[in-house]
Amino acid sequence: MTTILAHTPSSSGYWRSPVRGVRFTAVLGLVLLIGITVLFVTGLLSYAAYNPDLSPVNDKTPGKGLLGFYLFAWPTGPHWLYRLTQGLHVTLGIVLVPVLLAKLWSVVPKLFALPPARSLGHALERISLLLLVGGALFEFVTGLLNIQLEYLFPGSFYPLHFYGAWVFFAAFLTHAALRMPQAVRVLRSGRLSEASPGDPLESPAPSAPTISRRGALAVVGAGSLVLLITSVGRSFDGPLRRLAVLAPHGVDEPGSGPGGFQINKTAAAAGVTTADTGENWWLTVSGPAGNLRLTRRDLMAMDQYSAALPIACVEGWSTSDQRWRGVRLSDLAVLAGYPDGVPGLLVESMQRSGPFRRAALRDNQVRDPSSLLALQVNGEDLTPDHGYPARIIVPAAPGVLNTKWVSRLTFGSL
Amino acid sequence: MNPRAVVRRLYGEGPLHLLLTAASFALAGYAGVRLLAGDAVGVVVWFVGAALVHDLVLVPVYASADRLLCRFADRRPGLVNFVRVPVLLSGLLLLVWFPLITRQAERYEPASGLSPDVFLGNWLLITAALFLVSAFWLVVRTVRLRRRQTKGRPSASH
Structure with missing residues (x-):
């Protein structure tokens, strides 16, 4: 009977890697403590950047309740703010994959430990661990699938990733609070390679070592490094993007010339045709002054301003600053009947589908002198894929709020 | 009390x-x-399933593969890591990017205007490079070991 038990995962003798040990787990745990905290904070910032409390069209989680307690008016400066926070969120998430996998590997014997629960407290902790492990994997998997545009998950990405993050973080906080003191203590008490007295993770019958604990950590670090090198370039242009050889929006630019930079959704994918964007196109500007119809020629005749701004996507990729040129949104607000005190703005696109074909901008975003209805980029007319005949460009806003193929601007009523 | x-x-x-x-x-x-307000069953399956698939499929699969590798390298245990590390890193890249590498992600090309065809080739090239680096490392180590051994030994010709 004992020999059979020694061969089931529930017996400590079954797990024989000499790498496992509480100090090895503690190192990975502390890395994750810092890394996941950064992921959570940057994730909450990204959620705020959409201004979900501004208008129902921006809000993909109308039932959020108190989870949106911290929401604030997303600023327009520095203009690279969202590029930084979201690039950090996604790239760090990718880089932490091997750390998470190694951490889970290091504690896998505990999953099979018997009895299933020693006490009520222990039972609750194990349920909490299911939320922790399931939640971590759920967040990483939905995130990684979303940036590859592989929407296999059961529902819309926004609510799944947002509410999932809160479920996960609830378990993560408790786990960190209960375990961090122990992690710090065991790391202070001796070297990584040494046995720790009463170590519940150390194998009682370890096999001959093939790699040291330090070596195993180096392999995890190498995994993170390889992932970093092959993906970080998607937040930059030029040679760095070419280095992002495995990441979406890495390797190549979609074209050459002034409009050759990265595209989130092509005109073809959005169902926008030349019939929509040709000579017959006009922009409707609505406000207290009524409904104004402006052709592209009318818009070109207005004062033109320039702004150097990036496109930064929720998927984590971004471009360097592009030189946009067009009409200030604040000038259009004056036309719409707001001579002083610029209001919020509802933007509508000609695109046939997509969760953000209508999007709202807050007054601070409309007021910013760099916020344009762009007609040109890098010295040429916009290309169809970048929103010809006219698109919105707002500093520090997530890419989807920079609406392309604009057909209507409604000032004041969101 | x-x-x-x-x-x-x-x-x-x-x-x-x-x-x-x-x-x-x-x-x-x-x-x-x-x-759970949307597809409750789907979300539970994904949430719990992610943990189960990881613990009961992914870990046993890579742990068994590793055990198999160690058994093959039984007589030369020092060689295990020169195979293990590149396989692990290559597998990690595949795990993270499989929708693009295997061209499952059908929305990618029409949306971004970029071809996903580059990813499989890039992954194979990276894998090849990882093995080459590993092989180079092994050669350097072997040569160094030999030199150290011949230096330590008294010369045979005297």
């Missing part, structure tokens, strides 16, 4: 544990109700 001891006897852990766990479940419940 002090209340601390009562909690510990009935609950099995300290009072801080009880408070933290209760707070955690309350918050998780608040968010969880919202998470």
Whole structure:
């Protein structure tokens, strides 16, 4: 009977890697403590950047309740703010994959430990661990699938990733609070390679070592490094993007010339045709002054301003600053009947589908002198894929709020 | 009996544990109700399934592969890591980017205007490079070991 038990995962003798040990787990745990905290904070910032409390069209989680307690008016400066926070969120998430996998590997014997629960407290902790492990994997998997545009998950990405993050973080906080003191203590008490007295993770019958604990950590670090090198370039242009050889929006630019930079959704994918964007196109500007119809020629005749701004996507990729040129949104607000005190703005696109074909901008975003209805980029007319005949460009806003193929601007009523 | 001891006897852990766990479940419940508001069954399957697939499929698969590798390299245990590390890194890249590498992600090309065809080739090239680096490392190490051994030995010709 004992020999059979020694061969089931529930017996400590079954797990024989000499790498496992509480100090090895503690190192990975502390890395994750810092890394996941950064992921959570940057994730909450990204959620705020959409201004979900501004208008129902921006809000993909109308039932959020108190989870949106911290929401604030997303600023327009520095203009690279969202590029930084979201690039950090996604790239760090990718880089932490091997750390998470190694951490889970290091504690896998505990999953099979018997009895299933020693006490009520222990039972609750194990349920909490299911939320922790399931939640971590759920967040990483939905995130990684979303940036590859592989929407296999059961529902819309926004609510799944947002509410999932809160479920996960609830378990993560408790786990960190209960375990961090122990992690710090065991790391202070001796070297990584040494046995720790009463170590519940150390194998009682370890096999001959093939790699040291330090070596195993180096392999995890190498995994993170390889992932970093092959993906970080998607937040930059030029040679760095070419280095992002495995990441979406890495390797190549979609074209050459002034409009050759990265595209989130092509005109073809959005169902926008030349019939929509040709000579017959006009922009409707609505406000207290009524409904104004402006052709592209009318818009070109207005004062033109320039702004150097990036496109930064929720998927984590971004471009360097592009030189946009067009009409200030604040000038259009004056036309719409707001001579002083610029209001919020509802933007509508000609695109046939997509969760953000209508999007709202807050007054601070409309007021910013760099916020344009762009007609040109890098010295040429916009290309169809970048929103010809006219698109919105707002500093520090997530890419989807920079609406392309604009057909209507409604000032004041969101 | 002090209340601390009562909690510990009935609950099995300290009072801080009880408070933290209760707070955690309350918050998780608040968010969880919202998470499950859509396709509840689908979300539960994904949430629990992710943990089960990881613990009962992914870990056993790579652990068995590793055990197999170690058995093959039984007589030369020093060589294991020169195979293990490149396989692990290559597998990690495949795990993270499989929708693009295997061209499953059908929305990618029409949306971005970029071809996903580059990813499979790039992954294979990276894998080749990882093995080359590993082989180079092994050669350097072997040469160094040999030199050290011949230096340590007295010359045979005298």
